[in-house]
Amino acid sequence: MSxxxxxxxxxxxxxxxxxxxxxxxxxxxxxxxxxxDDAGLYERLCLEAFQSGLSWLTILRKREGFRAAFHxxxxxxxxxxxxxxxxRLMGDAGIVRNRAKIDAAIGNARAALDLPGGLAATAxxxxxxxxxxxxxxxxxxxxxxxxxxxxxxxxxxxxRFVGPTTAYALMQACGLVDDHLTGCHRRGAYR
Numbered sequence: 775m776s777x778x779x780x781x782x783x784x785x786x787x788x789x790x791x792x793x794x795x796x797x798x799x800x801x802x803x804x805x806x807x808x809x810x811d812d813a814g815l816y817e818r819l820c821l822e823a824f825q826s827g828l829s830w831l832t833i834l835r836k837r838e839g840f841r842a843a844f845h846x847x848x849x850x851x852x853x854x855x856x857x858x859x860x861x862r863l864m865g866d867a868g869i870v871r872n873r874a875k876i877d878a879a880i881g882n883a884r885a886a887l888d889l890p891g892g893l894a895a896t897a898x899x900x901x902x903x904x905x906x907x908x909x910x911x912x913x914x915x916x917x918x919x920x921x922x923x924x925x926x927x928x929x930x931x932x933x934r935f936v937g938p939t940t941a942y943a944l945m946q947a948c949g950l951v952d953d954h955l956t957g958c959h960r961r962g963a964y965r
Contacts, residue, residue: 776911778957785959796834808949812893816886817847820879822943823935824870839868852883878934885932900924901950909956917942
């Protein structure tokens with residue numbers, strides 16, 4: 775059973791939020807907090823894509839490197855990246871050097887700029903504030919009908935590395951759903 779666990783500070787958290795100090799800070803200060811701006815959503819989307827197949831802890835620990843390499847995840851700046859930028863990124867040990875994911879981040883910046891109303895408006899159309907609360911991590915889905923629909927919408931506009939599972943991770947991270955477990959001190963904190 776993976777229910778909310780009380781930490782040394784006496785606060786109950788989702789179990790993953792206690793596994794490392796980086797996770798405690800991310801769980802308590804960011805995960806599930808609503809992100810409503812295009813640059814913020816674009817950053818999270820990129821990081822979720824880079825995380826695919828890796829530990830989220832790896833991404834958290836390289837986050838500042840990603841921010842520097844991708845010019846603060848400003849979609850306009852990233853959309854203008856060229857072959858020299860790709861070569862620079864492929865040589866940057868401060869990020870995950872995966873050519874397909876780098877190409878996707880650049881292509882997704884371009885796609886984000888072309889979205890009618892912007893990335894945040896598009897993503898928030900799929901928010902599910904009434905998603906059921908879960909007592910156990912085993913009950914938290916990997917994807918939902920909403921994340922499948924968001925994934926399909928983003929792909930229709932040219933986004934890559936945005937399958938239903940990645941879309942759901944984005945929804946969780948950016949507060950489109952509240953998947954903090956019942957009993958977690960952050961559950962319902964952003965309503």
